[in-house]
Structure formats: structure tokens, C-alpha cells
Amino acid sequence: MNFKLKTSREMLEMKKDENFSRWFDELLLNAEIMDNRYPIKGFAVYKGWGARIVRKITEMLESKLEETGHAPMLFPVAISEDSFKKEAKHIKGFTAEVFWITHAGKRKLKKRMLLRPTSETAMYPMFAQWIRSHADLPLKIFQSVCVYRYETKATRPLFRMREFLWNEAHTAHRDWEEAEKQVREAVEIYDEVFKSLGLSYYILKRPDFDKFAGAAYSIAFDAWNPDGRVNQIGTVHNLGENFSKAFGITYEDIEGRQRYVVQTCYGFGISRTLAAIISQHGDDHGLVLLPEIAPIQVVIVPIPYKGSEDEIKKYAKKVFERLNAAGFRVYLDETDKTPGEKYYYWEMFGVPVRVEVGPRDVRDKHVTICERVNLKRISVAFEEAVQVIKETFEKIKRDLKDKSLSTLKDMTVDASDVESLRRAIKSKKIARVCWCGSIECAEKITEESGGEIRGQRIDIEEKPEHPCIICEREAEKVVYVARAY
Amino acid sequence: MNFKLKTSREMLEMKKDENFSRWFDELLLNAEIMDNRYPIKGFAVYKGWGARIVRKITEMLESKLEETGHAPMLFPVAISEDSFKKEAKHIKGFTAEVFWITHAGKRKLKKRMLLRPTSETAMYPMFAQWIRSHADLPLKIFQSVCVYRYETKATRPLFRMREFLWNEAHTAHRDWEEAEKQVREAVEIYDEVFKSLGLSYYILKRPDFDKFAGAAYSIAFDAWNPDGRVNQIGTVHNLGENFSKAFGITYEDIEGRQRYVVQTCYGFGISRTLAAIISQHGDDHGLVLLPEIAPIQVVIVPIPYKGSEDEIKKYAKKVFERLNAAGFRVYLDETDKTPGEKYYYWEMFGVPVRVEVGPRDVRDKHVTICERVNLKRISVAFEEAVQVIKETFEKIKRDLKDKSLSTLKDMTVDASDVESLRRAIKSKKIARVCWCGSIECAEKITEESGGEIRGQRIDIEEKPEHPCIICEREAEKVVYVARAY
Numbered sequence: 001m002n003f004k005l006k007t008s009r010e011m012l013e014m015k016k017d018e019n020f021s022r023w024f025d026e027l028l029l030n031a032e033i034m035d036n037r038y039p040i041k042g043f044a045v046y047k048g049w050g051a052r053i054v055r056k057i058t059e060m061l062e063s064k065l066e067e068t069g070h071a072p073m074l075f076p077v078a079i080s081e082d083s084f085k086k087e088a089k090h091i092k093g094f095t096a097e098v099f100w101i102t103h104a105g106k107r108k109l110k111k112r113m114l115l116r117p118t119s120e121t122a123m124y125p126m127f128a129q130w131i132r133s134h135a136d137l138p139l140k141i142f143q144s145v146c147v148y149r150y151e152t153k154a155t156r157p158l159f160r161m162r163e164f165l166w167n168e169a170h171t172a173h174r175d176w177e178e179a180e181k182q183v184r185e186a187v188e189i190y191d192e193v194f195k196s197l198g199l200s201y202y203i204l205k206r207p208d209f210d211k212f213a214g215a216a217y218s219i220a221f222d223a224w225n226p227d228g229r230v231n232q233i234g235t236v237h238n239l240g241e242n243f244s245k246a247f248g249i250t251y252e253d254i255e256g257r258q259r260y261v262v263q264t265c266y267g268f269g270i271s272r273t274l275a276a277i278i279s280q281h282g283d284d285h286g287l288v289l290l291p292e293i294a295p296i297q298v299v300i301v302p303i304p305y306k307g308s309e310d311e312i313k314k315y316a317k318k319v320f321e322r323l324n325a326a327g328f329r330v331y332l333d334e335t336d337k338t339p340g341e342k343y344y345y346w347e348m349f350g351v352p353v354r355v356e357v358g359p360r361d362v363r364d365k366h367v368t369i370c371e372r373v374n375l376k377r378i379s380v381a382f383e384e385a386v387q388v389i390k391e392t393f394e395k396i397k398r399d400l401k402d403k404s405l406s407t408l409k410d411m412t413v414d415a416s417d418v419e420s421l422r423r424a425i426k427s428k429k430i431a432r433v434c435w436c437g438s439i440e441c442a443e444k445i446t447e448e449s450g451g452e453i454r455g456q457r458i459d460i461e462e463k464p465e466h467p468c469i470i471c472e473r474e475a476e477k478v479v480y481v482a483r484a485y
Numbered sequence: 486m487n488f489k490l491k492t493s494r495e496m497l498e499m500k501k502d503e504n505f506s507r508w509f510d511e512l513l514l515n516a517e518i519m520d521n522r523y524p525i526k527g528f529a530v531y532k533g534w535g536a537r538i539v540r541k542i543t544e545m546l547e548s549k550l551e552e553t554g555h556a557p558m559l560f561p562v563a564i565s566e567d568s569f570k571k572e573a574k575h576i577k578g579f580t581a582e583v584f585w586i587t588h589a590g591k592r593k594l595k596k597r598m599l600l601r602p603t604s605e606t607a608m609y610p611m612f613a614q615w616i617r618s619h620a621d622l623p624l625k626i627f628q629s630v631c632v633y634r635y636e637t638k639a640t641r642p643l644f645r646m647r648e649f650l651w652n653e654a655h656t657a658h659r660d661w662e663e664a665e666k667q668v669r670e671a672v673e674i675y676d677e678v679f680k681s682l683g684l685s686y687y688i689l690k691r692p693d694f695d696k697f698a699g700a701a702y703s704i705a706f707d708a709w710n711p712d713g714r715v716n717q718i719g720t721v722h723n724l725g726e727n728f729s730k731a732f733g734i735t736y737e738d739i740e741g742r743q744r745y746v747v748q749t750c751y752g753f754g755i756s757r758t759l760a761a762i763i764s765q766h767g768d769d770h771g772l773v774l775l776p777e778i779a780p781i782q783v784v785i786v787p788i789p790y791k792g793s794e795d796e797i798k799k800y801a802k803k804v805f806e807r808l809n810a811a812g813f814r815v816y817l818d819e820t821d822k823t824p825g826e827k828y829y830y831w832e833m834f835g836v837p838v839r840v841e842v843g844p845r846d847v848r849d850k851h852v853t854i855c856e857r858v859n860l861k862r863i864s865v866a867f868e869e870a871v872q873v874i875k876e877t878f879e880k881i882k883r884d885l886k887d888k889s890l891s892t893l894k895d896m897t898v899d900a901s902d903v904e905s906l907r908r909a910i911k912s913k914k915i916a917r918v919c920w921c922g923s924i925e926c927a928e929k930i931t932e933e934s935g936g937e938i939r940g941q942r943i944d945i946e947e948k949p950e951h952p953c954i955i956c957e958r959e960a961e962k963v964v965y966v967a968r969a970y
Binding site: 035037038039040043044045046047048051052054055071072073074075076077078079080082083095096097098099100101102103104105106113115122125126129130141143146148150163165 | 520522523524525528529530531532533536537539540556557558559560561562563564565567568580581582583584585586587588589590591598600607610611614615626628631633635637648650
């Protein structure tokens with residue numbers, strides 16, 4: 001990789017815990033993730049480092065989707081108003097936030113079109129043409145694209161944009177049971193990818209009032225965030241026959257009867273997953289990247305010493321060649337900054353492993369390996385470097401995952417009365433409460449605490465041990481309450 | 486790869502040479518490249534096979550761009566009207582064909598925005614913020630995205646869409662000389678990628694009246710097409726200081742003076758490159774894909790024989806495992822279609838190599854290898870299969886490249902008078918003519934022949950040996966004339 005270094009740079013000034021929001025914004029700009037100064041609100045530029053990480057995340061997900069029989073496709077960004085208006089609940093859910101294309105050149109278009117806020121209404125008119133018989137099922141497809149939503153809430157880079165990157169998969173099945181199986185597969189795929197990114201989150205069935213517009217039910221992945229506002233990084237929906245009836249997607253079953261397909265769809269927030277990686281793993285030095293998604297996995301920093309500059313340079317090259325041949329994405333930093341400046345610089349970019357090469361290393365045929373999570377150094381023989389770095393990668397993955405999971409646990413508190421709920425939300429926690437299931441009590445919860453009911457866990461069964469936190473009638477569910485992006 | 490086969494399918498009905506246009510359209514649909522029945526004109530769906538090929542082409546190009554120091558980025562699709570209007574010639578060139586976003590939800594936007602027709606005006610306001618000193622230069626970036634142009638001419642799938650896929654690179658430099666060097670690098674990169682796709686084309690400097698809106702000059706790659714209409718698959722522009730003056734992109738040079746950067750940009754038409762691959766390499770059986778971009782490189786077809794079905798099945802699996810372990814993208818077709826149906830099917834999809842496994846192969850521990858270009862079969866020992874397939878891949882690449890180049894040569898004819906020019910264009914040729922350089926004669930050429938001046942070659946120097954084909958004054962240039970997409 002040919003990588004261009006800036007010659008001077010202000011380092012991060014903010015501590016993550018003191019002011020998460022400013023720390024995050026500064027990091028996005030300084031680590032070349034995203035530049036939010038684009039002249040249209042809610043639209044921003046992914047810069048080199050960010051675009052490369054995005055590509056890695058996308059590849060991880062797409063390869064899992066292909067392995068499980070999903071075909072990649074690419075649908076237009078523009079949706080006709082006719083298609084958009086076919087499913088009543090869907091249009092109701094999205095109509096306030098779609099961007100309309102009304103003119104081309106100097107002409108007014110006869111039929112205006114909208115930018116996809118999500119692609120059901122772009123895809124399903126085609127599904128109706130593609131699906132004829134049971135042999136065409138299941139149909140499983142995906143695309144990685146930008147979608148467009150006119151958010152009226154305050155926008156936040158990566159977390160809430162008017163243009164954001166996601167991967168959406170859409171499937172069609174013979175019956176409800178097959179669709180249910182698909183929902184489980186989708187949850188597993190997302191869980192695997194998020195886990196391999198070291199993230200921690202709750203997998204929640206959303207309350208009915210908060211499901212996707214047009215779905216039978218929705219499941220969501222809510223990742224923790226240092227500011228206490230959970231970050232929905234993925235959702236999985238069983239659409240039932242809602243869309244197939246609206247779009248006339250039918251098939252002939254084995255007995256020759258025409259039946260509606262049962263559909264599912266699921267969205268993986270690529271921008272938001274990047275936000276979660278930065279927020280959960282980052283520290284006061286900057287980004288911390290897992291080796292899988294780090295554009296540079298190992299940076300080599302030579303420590304020049306008067307009289308032995310040439311020797312060190314030569315040895316550093318040798319180290320570079322060895323690590324490069326081993327398949328690592330490795331970069332030898334030969335700029336004229338001081339070693340200390342280089343350390344700070346690459347720590348900010350989250351490079352998982354730094355290899356320092358000084359006079360003593362040359363003499364002993366050693367290298368000094370420093371890992372990004374704990375910034376601990378060890379000295380190892382040149383011959384062992386590749387193996388030790390591989391092990392360090394595994395350790396980094398374990399450490400990040402463990403740290404993130406323990407934070408999620410620490411952030412989660414039980415609240416059995418309104419006062420403790422209020423306190424929990426105010427102190428940036430996720431509250432676990434018992435709820436009767438009524439919309440009135442759900443609204444009251446938000447009114448009293450500022451948090452919202454995010455749903456009940458699907459990975460474990462949690463039985464209410466208290467009455468409803470609001471009305472004190474018998475509780476139906478244990479739900480998680482938090483502020484959210 | 487998990488790949489879903491359709492159980493029945495109409496095969497191609499058209500011959501490529503009899504009716505190219507229908508052959509092309511049928512092939513797009515049947516080989517699951519693109520479905521053009523999307524309800525908005527000029528917008529279409531890339532299906533699984535097409536999307537996978539697109540991804541391979543994109544990866545080939547992007548890795549070359551990264552190797553040469555270009556950073557991947559991702560800019561918004563929406564451009565503010567203010568930015569768009571900054572460069573006078575640029576706006577004049579594009580204003581008739583931009584899509585306007587004017588509303589969001591039920592509100593009229595205070596400032597309307599346009600969908601990028603190309604990204605100069607999205608990127609350069611950011612360049613002005615990013616570039617401060619000579620140390621920030623050169624800046625070299627790229628993105629692979631869809632762009633939007635309201636074409637008023639008839640749209641054609643892949644060739645001329647209102648939404649199409651491309652990769653655009655943009656660079657900024659200290660001076661004209663550096664920019665010139667960059668133009669040469671860009672031409673080399675594109676030439677390498679197109680060549681490794683086996684394509685043939687002319688690299689032409691466009692006449693001044695046909696350069697990119699806002700450029701100092703433009704170079705284009707015009708690929709031949711069976712219908713005689715050349716297909717512009719890539720362009721490279723030196724922008725001079727036109728945009729840096731309009732957007733105020735300056736840097737401080739080594740002496741401390743403020744100077745305007747000199748810029749270049751270049752676009753690689755991904756949709757059009759796919760069109761060129763289909764058109765140049767395809768035949769009456771369907772697609773012919775180079776191994777580099779084939780989603781499946783080798784398909785194994787078992788030939789069952791009464792009594793030895795199990796044996797053959799087992800042997801086919803063994804062959805699969807060997808080829809898979811060798812790193813090929815291989816698919817074992819175990820559907821219950823007949824071998825003949827499978828042959829036709831996979832030939833249509835352009836899979837470069839088919840391995841047939843019949844009773845004699847099992848007995849002799851052989852496999853039968855059939856290559857897609859010439860459909861010739863050879864029998865080789867199991868142990869040699871991997872090596873022979875590798876060699877067959879190389880042969881396919883050579884054959885396709887040679888065949889395409891010889892077609893380009895055959896298609897090109899010299900025309901020294903209007904009558905022979907007219908005849909050449911009518912018979913779907915590319916004409917080589919001498920031209921005085923005047924716009925009047927250029928217009929006359931189009932009027933008389935229907936072809937347009939595409940430009941003069943930059944790879945070789947061609948000196949006019951005749952007077953201008955129209956006015957008979959001294960000719961300035963040898964130019965190529967053709968109809969175009």
C-alpha cells in the first residue's frame with residue numbers, strides 16, 4: 001500500500017470519557033475517517049482511512065452473505081412514486097423523510113421519483129416478475145449501498161446521517177416457517193460479523209409500536225455507546241405477506257395453487273458499525289482497530305541512532321520484507337518525524353501492532369513489538385516476529401471483545417421504580433425494567449426518564465420478577481430502556 | 486460459492502452478428518447480468534452474475550489505483566447548487582442533464598441539490614479545505630459510485646443509462662508538468678486494466694470541441710463494438726487551473742507564494758466496460774468471460790452412466806475438491822438437468838473452463854477439459870488437471886485479446902473521400918481520415934456520414950498523407966470517425 005503521510009498534525013486534545021462527542025468528532029477528522037464539513041447538512045465525506053475500513057467491514061459481511069446463498073445485486077437509487085405508495089404502512093412510516101427528485105435539466109419530470117430510504121419498494125416490483133414457481137424460492141439477495149433519509153432530528157456524523165451506508169438483504173419464501181428460519185439465519189450472520197468485530201450489544205425484539213414500517217415484527221442489534229445512547233447497528237424483519245400482497249408477489253406451489261410469498265429483510269448499518277467500532281474500542285490515544293479491518297496492521301518505526309542510521313534503515317527494510325511476505329498489511333514509516341511523533345500518529349490511526357527497530361534490536365537481531373490495546377512492549381527474536389504478531393492479533397481480538405462485553409454488563413442496571421430508572425438513564429446506563437406491554441406505560445417511561453423501550457432479548461428468556469414499573473399491574477416482559485441514536 | 490440454478494430457461498435465440506442489439510438484450514436478461522424492466526427509464530437492476538463481474542472489474546481497477554498512491558474516498562451523491570455553479574464551462578456542459586432534488590417529506594428545500602453527474606463540484610470545495618501547502622501535494626483520490634445524467638438520447642442498457650457505475654479519480658498537483666505526468670500515469674493504469682480484460686480500443690485525444698466541460702484537454706478510450714458504434718470506456722482529463730481558480734484551491738509553494746493547483750481527473754466506465762466485455766468477447770452461445778472476472782472459473786459437469794452413477798458422483802466430488810483447493814472458483818453442477826442442458830447453460834454464462842467427468846474419465850483417472858473460447862475438448866490425467874487449467878486460462882486470455890485486436894484492425898478503414906467515408910460508417914466501420922482541424926469540416930463529416938470525429942491517437946504519431954477530407958485544404962491531423970454510444 002502506498003500511503004501518504006501528513007507532515008504535521010494536531011494530536012487529539014480531548015479525552016474520551018470527558019467529552020465523548022468532541023473526542024469522536026476530532027477523531028473522525030484527524031484519523032481521516034470522515035470529514036463532516038461538506039456543505040450539505042447530514043452528508044459527509046468518507047476519507048481514505050475510513051473508506052478502507054468501510055470496505056473491510058463490507059467484505060466481511062458480504063462474504064458471509066454469499067456463503068449462505070445470498071446473491072449480490074444492485075438496484076437503482078431512484079424509486080417511482082407509484083411503487084413507493086403500494087404498501088400503506090410502509091409509506092406512512094417513511095413518507096415524512098424521503099427526498100424527492102422533481103426536475104431534470106430545466107424540465108419538470110412527469111412523474112417524480114424518490115431517493116431510496118430503504119429498497120423494498122425498488123426491489124419488490126422486480127420480485128413480482130422474477131418469482132413464478134416454488135422452484136424460484138427461496139430468493140435471497142443483498143446490496144451494499146447508500147440510503148437517504150431526511151432526518152429532522154439533529155444529525156451526527158456516522159450515527160445519524162441523511163446519507164448513510166448500509167447493506168440490505170431481502171428474501172422471499174414459500175411459507176411463514178421458512179421465513180422464520182431465515183430470520184434466525186440473518187440474526188446468526190449479523191451476530192457472527194459483529195462478534196468478530198469485537199462489538200457488544202443486545203439483540204432485542206422491538207415492541208410492536210417500534211417495528212419497521214410494514215413488518216410483522218422486528219429484531220434489532222443495539223450496541224452500547226459511551227454516552228449511554230444505544231446505537232442500532234442492525235435490524236432483521238419478518239415482513240409476513242404484507243409486501244407480497246401489496247406488490248402481487250405470488251408463486252405456484254407444488255399442488256399448482258397460487259400463493260403469496262412470505263418475506264424477510266434485514267439491514268446492516270455499515271456507517272453505524274464503524275461508529276460502534278470507534279466508540280467501543282477507541283481510547284484517549286485514538287482509534288483501536290482489529291487486525292481484520294485495519295488498513296495497516298503493522299507499522300514499523302525505525303529508531304535512528306547517531307552513527308548507525310544506515311544499519312537501522314537496512315534492518316528495518318529487512319523486517320518489512322519478512323512481515324510483508326508473511327501476508328501482513330505492513331507499512332514502514334521512513335518519514336523524518338521523530339519516533340515519538342510516529343508513535344502518537346499511528347496510535348491515533350489505531351494500527352494494531354507497532355514494531356520498533358532500534359540499535360539494540362539490530363545488535364541482538366531482535367524487534368520490539370508494541371500492541372495497541374495495552375501499549376505494552378515486548379522484545380522478540382527476528383525469527384519469531386511473524387508468529388508473535390499473529391498471536392498478538394488473537395490477543396487483541398480477545399481483549400477488545402472482553403473489554404467491550406464487560407462495559408455492556410457494567411452499563412446495564414436493573415430499575416424497579418421510576419426514580420431508579422430516571423437515575424439510570426441520567427447516568428448514561430441501559431435500564432432493565434418490567435413492563436406491562438401497554439403503549440401508555442411505554443410513553444410514560446420515555447416521558448419520565450428520557451429513555452425509550454428498546455425491546456426484549458431474544459437470545460435468553462427473561463421472566464418479569466416485578467410488576468410493571470409504571471402501572472404496577474402484572475408485567476408481561478422484561479425490556480431494556482435507553483436513550484438512542 | 487452457493488449458487489442457485491434456475492430449473493428451466495429459454496436459451497438464446499438470436500445470433501450475435503444477425504442482430505447485435507437483440508442478442509445483447511437477451512443475453513443481459515438470460516445470463517442474469519441486468520434486468521432492464523425496472524419501472525424508471527434509464528435505470529436498471531444489476532443481477533447476481535452481473536453484480537459479481539462488476540465487483541471483480543472494480544477490484545482490479547481499485548487495486549491498481551491504490552498501488553499508484555490513490556486513496557479511496559466516498560463523497561455524497563448530492564451536490565449543492567452553489568458548488569455546481571462555480572465553474573462556468575462545467576455548468577454549461579452539464580446543466581441540461583442533471584436531476585434536481587427539490588423536496589424532502591412535504592417540505593420544499595430552501596436550497597435545491599443535484600445528483601452528481603460527475604464529482605468535481607462535490608469534491609473540489611473539500612480540496613480547497615484540505616490543501617494548504619506543497620507538502621499536501623500531490624493529492625490523489627478515487628471513488629467507485631453511480632452517477633446520474635438525464636440522457637435525452639435513447640437509453641441503452643449498460644451503454645447509455647441515466648444511472649451508471651463508474652470509478653472516478655481526481656488529483657491535484659504543484660504545476661502543469663506534474664499534472665501532465667499524472668495524465669500519463671492515468672492512461673497507463675486504464676490501458677493496463679483494459680488490456681488485462683482483453684479489450685481493444687483506440688486511445689484518442691478528443692478534438693477541442695468535444696473535450697470534457699471544464700478541461701484543458703481530454704483523452705478517451707474508444708472500444709470497438711459489433712454494431713460499429715464505438716463505446717467510450719474511459720476518459721482522462723487535464724483540468725489545468727480551471728477548477729482550482731473557480732474553487733480557490735491554492736497552496737503555499739516552497740518559496741512561500743500562494744499558487745493554484747493544477748488538476749487532473751479520469752473516469753473509468755464500469756458499466757460500459759462490462760458492455761465492452763460482453764460485446765467484444767461474446768458469441769452465439771452467450772458470454773465469454775476471462776478467468777479474472779468470471780464469478781465461476783470452472784464448472785464441473787458429471788456425465789452419469791447407468792450403473793456407475795455413484796462412482797461418477799464420487800469422482801466428480803474429488804475433482805471438485807482438488808480444483809477448489811488449487812484456488813479456482815469452481816462449481817459442481819449436480820442439478821438434475823441433462824449434461825447437454827448444463828453445457829448450454831454454463832456456456833451462456835461464459836464460464837471459461839468446463840470439466841466433464843464421465844465413465845471413461847473415472848476408469849482412466851482422467852478429466853475432460855473444454856474451454857469456452859473455441860469449445861475444444863482435451864482429456865488430461867487427474868494429476869495434471871490443475872496445471873492444464875492454469876495454462877488454459879492463459880490461452881483464453883491470449884486468444885480473446887488477439888481476436889479482439891484483429892477485429893479492431895479489420896473494422897478500421899482509411900477513407901480519403903466523402904463517399905468512402907459514408908460507405909465505411911454505413912458498413913459499421915471506424916474510418917481513418919485526414920482533417921484540417923476546423924469545426925465546419927467536423928460538422929460536415931457528421932452531416933455527410935453520420936459518424937463523428939473521435940480524435941487523434943496518442944500512442945502513435947500519425948502524419949496526414951492527404952488533404953482534409955472535406956475542404957481539401959492541408960490536413961492538420963489524422964482522426965478516427967465513427968458512430969458512438
